[in-house]
Amino acid sequence: MPTATREDVSQRLVEALVDFGADPGEISDDATFEALDVDSLDLVELAQIVEDVYGVELSTADMKRMSTVGDAVDVVVERSG
Amino acid sequence: MTRTVVITGLGAVTPLGVGAEPLFERWAAGECGIAEGLGRCADFDPVALLDRKLARRSDRFTQLALVAAAEALEQAGWGGGAPVAPERAGCVIGTGIGGIGTIESQLDVLRERGAGAVSPLGIPLLMANAASGAVAMRHGLKGQCYGTVSACAAGAHAIGAGLRMVQHGDADACVVGGAESALTPLAAAAFASMAATSPTGVSRPFDARRDGFVMGEGAGALVLEEESAARRRGATALATVAGYGATADAHHLTAPEPSGDGAARAMRVALADAGREPADVDYVNAHGTSTPLNDRAETEAIKTVLGDRARGVPVSSTKSAIGHLLGAAGAVEAVATAIALRRRSAPPTVGWSERDEGLDLDYVPDVARALERDGGPAVALSNSFGFGGHNAVLCLEAA
Numbered sequence: 001m002p003t004a005t006r007e008d009v010s011q012r013l014v015e016a017l018v019d020f021g022a023d024p025g026e027i028s029d030d031a032t033f034e035a036l037d038v039d040s041l042d043l044v045e046l047a048q049i050v051e052d053v054y055g056v057e058l059s060t061a062d063m064k065r066m067s068t069v070g071d072a073v074d075v076v077v078e079r080s081g
Numbered sequence: 082m083t084r085t086v087v088i089t090g091l092g093a094v095t096p097l098g099v100g101a102e103p104l105f106e107r108w109a110a111g112e113c114g115i116a117e118g119l120g121r122c123a124d125f126d127p128v129a130l131l132d133r134k135l136a137r138r139s140d141r142f143t144q145l146a147l148v149a150a151a152e153a154l155e156q157a158g159w160g161g162g163a164p165v166a167p168e169r170a171g172c173v174i175g176t177g178i179g180g181i182g183t184i185e186s187q188l189d190v191l192r193e194r195g196a197g198a199v200s201p202l203g204i205p206l207l208m209a210n211a212a213s214g215a216v217a218m219r220h221g222l223k224g225q226c227y228g229t230v231s232a233c234a235a236g237a238h239a240i241g242a243g244l245r246m247v248q249h250g251d252a253d254a255c256v257v258g259g260a261e262s263a264l265t266p267l268a269a270a271a272f273a274s275m276a277a278t279s280p281t282g283v284s285r286p287f288d289a290r291r292d293g294f295v296m297g298e299g300a301g302a303l304v305l306e307e308e309s310a311a312r313r314r315g316a317t318a319l320a321t322v323a324g325y326g327a328t329a330d331a332h333h334l335t336a337p338e339p340s341g342d343g344a345a346r347a348m349r350v351a352l353a354d355a356g357r358e359p360a361d362v363d364y365v366n367a368h369g370t371s372t373p374l375n376d377r378a379e380t381e382a383i384k385t386v387l388g389d390r391a392r393g394v395p396v397s398s399t400k401s402a403i404g405h406l407l408g409a410a411g412a413v414e415a416v417a418t419a420i421a422l423r424r425r426s427a428p429p430t431v432g433w434s435e436r437d438e439g440l441d442l443d444y445v446p447d448v449a450r451a452l453e454r455d456g457g458p459a460v461a462l463s464n465s466f467g468f469g470g471h472n473a474v475l476c477l478e479a480a
Contacts, residue, residue, distance in 0.1 A: 021134025037134070044201035051197070 004054050004080035010073045016049050017042075017069070029070030036069075046072070056080045083248040087318035087480055089311050090157030090304035091416045092149035092258075096120035096297055096403045099130070100152060104413065105420040108402040109428040109449040118282025119264055120297025120404025138202060139215055140180030145300035145409070146212035146260035147219060150174075154220060154256065157304040157316060163221065163254070164314050165306075171224035171255035172217040173242045174302075175235025177408030177467070178263045179209030179228075185265050212260045212300075224252040230408075232467030233368070234327075235259050236301060237411030237475055241325035243305050244475075253310055258302035259412035269296060275335065279371060284405070286369035286398035286430055287376045287444045289437035294370045297404030301412030303419070318480035320419040323460070324357065326350025330470030336374055337466060341382030344368075347472035348386045348462055355476040357460055359387050362394055363452050364427045364461040366418040369398025370405055379464065380440050395452070397445040401431035411465035415475055418463045422479040425452040425459060 002008055018024050022036040047058045056079045066072040091101040096114030114120055127136040127144040136144060163170055183206040190198050205211060210228035217226040225246055229238040236259020243255035272278045279293035311318060330343035368379055384391045399414045406413050421427055430444040452459050458479040465473045
């Protein structure tokens with residue numbers, strides 16, 4: 001299982017968001033999921049990917065803290081520590 | 082007094098290519114899109130034709146419906162915006178099975194990786210109403226919207242439902258059609274297990290050598306509009322949906338009633354609904370599956386309805402060129418029938434050459450036949466019948 005560095009998590013999440021259909025040019029730490037048209041179904045998939053890759057099971061409370069891409073990276077890094 | 086409903090746009094994705102024109106042109110030229118015993122839409126690239134997010138959020142049957150509907154709406158002149166209020170535009174799209182590809186792949190995920198790994202997109206992709214919901218969402222159709230599920234009659238039932246919706250003023254326009262993508266291991270094994278599919282992989286409707294249907298995938302879509310409003314805005318009426326008849330055999334889970342009684346009643350109801358007589362019929366686009374039972378029962382039904390004229394009316398099956406598109410079949414075949422009326426040409430039953438005893442109609446062998454008519458618009462019936470004993474027949478008239 002890879003180490004959940006901020007850089008590594010960020011790269012994995014961006015890859016997933018592009019696969020979901022988000023515009024790569026719009027993705028940044030500050031971009032909100034709403035602005036990227038990433039909805040609750042996408043976030044469940046994102047959580048599944050995080051669990052597969054890092055073994056981190058995100059709770060509903062974790063998910064609620066994630067409104068931007070940067071938030072999601074922070075949560076994953078924090079929970080895997 | 083009900084309102085008159087015309088077709089203003091046609092779209093299709095079939096094993097003969099992406100588009101209604103390739104379907105008709107290639108079928109009329111006697112071409113067949115079946116390869117290695119399957120009618121696959123090999124030219125269909127969902128990511129190129131839809132955006133990535135939409136493609137990813139749609140089972141293949143919905144992807145096919147989205148592309149067919151977009152073509153139909155473009156032809157209808159809706160590209161720059163709908164000519165009717167969104168609340169007055171409906172959407173009904175049928176399917177036989179729905180997202181069986183998603184069901185099979187997610188079942189693999191469940192068994193191999195557990196419940197937590199099953200996709201949150203599983204249900205929205207597999208649900209049989211997904212195509213109608215996706216088309217309505219993409220084009221902002223906010224009137225009645227649902228799917229019809231009646232096996233291989235689903236596409237025709239969808240058109241009939243949309244016809245009634247516009248006729249009775251529940252909507253001023255309705256996008257209708259059918260979509261299917263069931264070329265999956267489970268569907269193939271299950272149809273083969275009941276000996277419904279052709280072991281030789283050849284679709285030969287009405288021919289003595291026919292031995293079952295060939296599975297195909299695709300979608301057909303039509304834009305139905307109230308005639309006077311369509312004409313006022315300068316839309317071209319491609320054909321009129323003049324009548325619709327639907328019945329049940331109430332006989333057997335899969336076998337047609339041998340005399341074709343249920344099918345014949347649906348044809349009669351469709352003609353009466355159109356205010357037409359059997360003598361008015363210029364062409365029958367048959368259900369013609371290439372199964373021993375269907376083609377015999379359907380021949381009986383046509384003879385029952387058309388009587389002495391039956392042998393003089395061209396009867397051909399689109400399935401000879403693309404295989405059996407199940408829940409999409411009725412819609413794709415209505416698209417082909419509308420173009421046949423417009424071109425006054427009945428495409429052939431491709432590959433028909435050996436007459437079977439009792440199957441003695443004119444199945445249009447070899448080459449397309451000009452539809453002759455002295456005065457008045459040409460009239461055609463498009464037949465669709467499904468497992469479960471569902472019969473749905475549309476009566477189309479040249480506009």
